[in-house]
Structures are given as C-alpha cells and as structure tokens.
Amino acid sequence: MDYDSLCKHILNVDPKVRFAGICDDSGEIKYRGQREGIKNLLSPEETKKSNLQALARWGLRNALAAKTAKGIYAMAEYEKIKRITVPLENDHLLLVTREVEADHRRIINNVLKFLQHSSDNYMSDA
Numbered sequence: 001m002d003y004d005s006l007c008k009h010i011l012n013v014d015p016k017v018r019f020a021g022i023c024d025d026s027g028e029i030k031y032r033g034q035r036e037g038i039k040n041l042l043s044p045e046e047t048k049k050s051n052l053q054a055l056a057r058w059g060l061r062n063a064l065a066a067k068t069a070k071g072i073y074a075m076a077e078y079e080k081i082k083r084i085t086v087p088l089e090n091d092h093l094l095l096v097t098r099e100v101e102a103d104h105r106r107i108i109n110n111v112l113k114f115l116q117h118s119s120d121n122y123m124s125d126a
Contacts, residue, residue: 001089006020006114007022010110014103020034022094023051073112082102
C-alpha cells in the first residue's frame, strides 16, 4: 500500500482533519501529512508514547479477536481533538486526528473505502 498517498487522501477528505500518519510497531511515525498552520498538541516524545499506547490497545483487541472478530477502527474523543486509529498490515497503525466538530463517521467511512479499494487493487495486481 502507498502510505504517502493514503495520508494525502485523508487530509483531502475534510478540512477539519489535522493530521494523518502511519506509525510502525516502535511507535515512530514513518509517513505523515499535516494540515498547514496546525500546531501540534503533543511533543514528539509524547506523540511516540501515545502511539505506543494505541499499539498496545490494538494488541489487546487482537488478543480477543477469536471471539470478537478482527477490529476495524477505534475512535477516541478528547476535549480538543478526536483520534481515529486503524490497524494496517505489517504491524502498522493509521492515526488520524481531527477537530472535535468534524464529522468522524464521514471521515471513517471514507478512510475504510480507500483502504478497501487499495486492497482490492493490490490483490488484482498480484
């Protein structure tokens, strides 16, 4: 999957999207897109810590997947932002933050359609 294109696509979905990034299993952001003029709420160290916590939560969800089935996405709403996480292949995690008033359902549906379309294209190329 082309993670750079994914991040750019997500930023174009809604002007209220602040950030779209992909972290690996170490919590490091490997691909990113950030809306111009947006100030980061967390330092790089805090961001990595938050990413590691999100990865750990997905690990717990995956441990229960035999009973609940595979997780598709998770969302958290804070007073200042909303955050979506989506597990990707190879222990990567998609992270999307947006303004609180953003229509998260529209953004989530668009992201999932993009991922499905990318997956379908990947499978047809194989």
